Amino acid sequence: MDGKTPLVSVAMVVRNVERFLAEAIESILNQTFRDFEFIIVDFGSSDASPAVVKSYQAKDDRIQFHVIPPCNLSEARNDCCFRARGKYLALMDADDVALPDRLARQVEYLESHPEIGILGGTNDLIDESGRWLGTAARAENDREIRKTLLNGNPFSGNTATMRLDAFRGVGGYRRAFADTGEDYDLSQRIMERCQGAKLGEVFARYRLHSGQISARKLRQLSLAQCVARASGRIRHQGKADPVDSADSITPELLSELGVSEEDVENTLLATYSTRVLNSLRASAGDSTLPLVNEMLKALAQSKHVRGSVAAETWFTAARAYYRRGDIRRACGAMTKAAIVHPSFVAATPWRGLRRAARRVTQPSG
Numbered sequence: 001m002d003g004k005t006p007l008v009s010v011a012m013v014v015r016n017v018e019r020f021l022a023e024a025i026e027s028i029l030n031q032t033f034r035d036f037e038f039i040i041v042d043f044g045s046s047d048a049s050p051a052v053v054k055s056y057q058a059k060d061d062r063i064q065f066h067v068i069p070p071c072n073l074s075e076a077r078n079d080c081c082f083r084a085r086g087k088y089l090a091l092m093d094a095d096d097v098a099l100p101d102r103l104a105r106q107v108e109y110l111e112s113h114p115e116i117g118i119l120g121g122t123n124d125l126i127d128e129s130g131r132w133l134g135t136a137a138r139a140e141n142d143r144e145i146r147k148t149l150l151n152g153n154p155f156s157g158n159t160a161t162m163r164l165d166a167f168r169g170v171g172g173y174r175r176a177f178a179d180t181g182e183d184y185d186l187s188q189r190i191m192e193r194c195q196g197a198k199l200g201e202v203f204a205r206y207r208l209h210s211g212q213i214s215a216r217k218l219r220q221l222s223l224a225q226c227v228a229r230a231s232g233r234i235r236h237q238g239k240a241d242p243v244d245s246a247d248s249i250t251p252e253l254l255s256e257l258g259v260s261e262e263d264v265e266n267t268l269l270a271t272y273s274t275r276v277l278n279s280l281r282a283s284a285g286d287s288t289l290p291l292v293n294e295m296l297k298a299l300a301q302s303k304h305v306r307g308s309v310a311a312e313t314w315f316t317a318a319r320a321y322y323r324r325g326d327i328r329r330a331c332g333a334m335t336k337a338a339i340v341h342p343s344f345v346a347a348t349p350w351r352g353l354r355r356a357a358r359r360v361t362q363p364s365g
Contacts (some may be wrong), residue, residue: 011081024098040064090161120196122139126208130205262305314334
C-alpha cells in the first residue's frame with residue numbers, strides 16, 4: 001500500500017471464522033467508496049482463516065494483515081484499531097456482510113455532520129446460509145441513543161463508524177471487559193465526549209449462527225453490561241472510574257461499583273430473552289428449546305427478579321413454545337406471565353395467546 005493516508009480505516013478481527021470470512025472480506029473490498037485501508041488482525045485461529053485473508057491480501061494491497069498471539073477480544077480489537085491511520089474508523093465483524101454503499105453513505109454523513117463522533121445504521125438479519133430473517137434496529141438521534149444506552153448498546157459492531165480521534169480519545173477498549181461487553185463500554189465512553197447518530201438505512205447483514213456467544217457466557221455478558229452502566233454512573237458523578245485500572249471483572253470490582261445481584265439477575269434474564277428471540281428468527285423452535293430451558297432455569301434460581309422481567313421471560317418462552325406448535329405449553333407460560341405481572345401480558349400484541357391463557361386460568365362451569 002502506498003504512503004497516502006486513507007480517509008477510512010476498516011478494522012476487523014478474526015478467529016476461527018473461515019466459513020464466513022471470504023464473504024465478509026469481499027463485502028468490504030467491493031464498497032463503492034474506495035479510499036480506505038482494511039486492517040485485519042488474527043488473534044489465535046486454528047482453522048484456515050489466515051490462509052483466506054492472505055489469498056485476498058495477495059490481490060488487494062488495501063488489506064493489511066497481522067497475526068498476533070492468542071489474546072482476548074478487547075486486546076485484539078485494540079491491536080487492530082490502534083493501527084488505523086484514517087480520519088474515520090469503521091468496525092466490521094468477520095461473520096457479517098457489509099452492503100456496498102455502507103462506507104460511502106457513512107462518510108458522506110460524517111463529513112456533513114462534524115458534531116457526530118459515532119454513527120450507526122440498521123441491520124438485515126440473516127441465518128448461517130444467508131437467508132433473510134428480518135430487519136433490526138431503527139434510526140435514532142442523539143437523545144434517543146442516550147436513552148437506549150441506559151439498557152444496552154445501540155450501535156452494532158458491523159455498522160459502527162466513528163472518528164478515529166474519538167476512539168483514541170477514550171483510550172480504546174478496556175482490558176476488564178475481555179471477551180464480552182467491550183463494545184457497549186466503548187460506545188458509552190465515546191458518547192460522553194461527543195454526539196451520536198443512527199441512520200435508518202440498512203448498512204449490513206448481521207448473521208445469527210451457533211458460533212456466536214454461547215449461552216454459558218451469557219452471565220459474563222450480563223456482568224459486563226452491569227459494569228459498563230455502573231462505570232458510567234461513577235464517571236457522571238465526577239469520581240475516578242475503578243474499571244480503568246482493572247484487568248478483569250471481579251467480585252471486588254462489582255462491590256466497588258455498587259453492582260448488586262439484583263442488577264445481574266435482571267440483566268441476565270433480559271439477555272436470555274434477546275438470545276431466544278434471535279434464535280427463533282434463525283431457526284425452528286425445536287433448536288431453541290435448550291436455550292429456553294436454560295433461561296427458565298435461570299429464572300427459577302433468581303431471588304431478586306422484577307415482576308416485569310419475570311413476565312417478559314415467561315412471554316419469551318411462550319413464543320418459543322408457540323413457534324414449535326406446542327400450544328399447551330405456550331398457554332401455560334402465558335398464564336405464568338399473567339400471574340407475575342398482569343399488566344405486562346395485557347399490553348402484549350399476542351391476542352390469541354392472551355385469550356387462550358385466560359381460558360386456561362378461568363374456572364370451569
